[in-house]
Amino acid sequence: MIARDPNQRRLYGSRLKAERDSQSKEEYAREEGFEQGREQGRLEGEAIGKVKLLQQSLGTDSSSDTDLRRLALEDLARIEQDLQRRLRERS
Numbered sequence: 001m002i003a004r005d006p007n008q009r010r011l012y013g014s015r016l017k018a019e020r021d022s023q024s025k026e027e028y029a030r031e032e033g034f035e036q037g038r039e040q041g042r043l044e045g046e047a048i049g050k051v052k053l054l055q056q057s058l059g060t061d062s063s064s065d066t067d068l069r070r071l072a073l074e075d076l077a078r079i080e081q082d083l084q085r086r087l088r089e090r091s
Helices: 006-058 065-069 073-090
Strands: none
Touching: 006 065, 006 073
């Protein structure tokens, strides 16, 4: 019986602690991943909004949200910089 054998109780307690630690690590990693995903989505949304606003300001055809969502954040930043440059040159 585990309850009467101190060595078995210690092993059981250690195993239980290891399982709980593992579950906590997984939960933390999952939450961290969700937070990073939300932040990435927020940044992409801001970048898409800037690109669309600049396109409107220039009077050019606006890219669709679907097309812009397919682009990496770096590509959106490059497009934004190009549109800002074109707007400055126009003024």
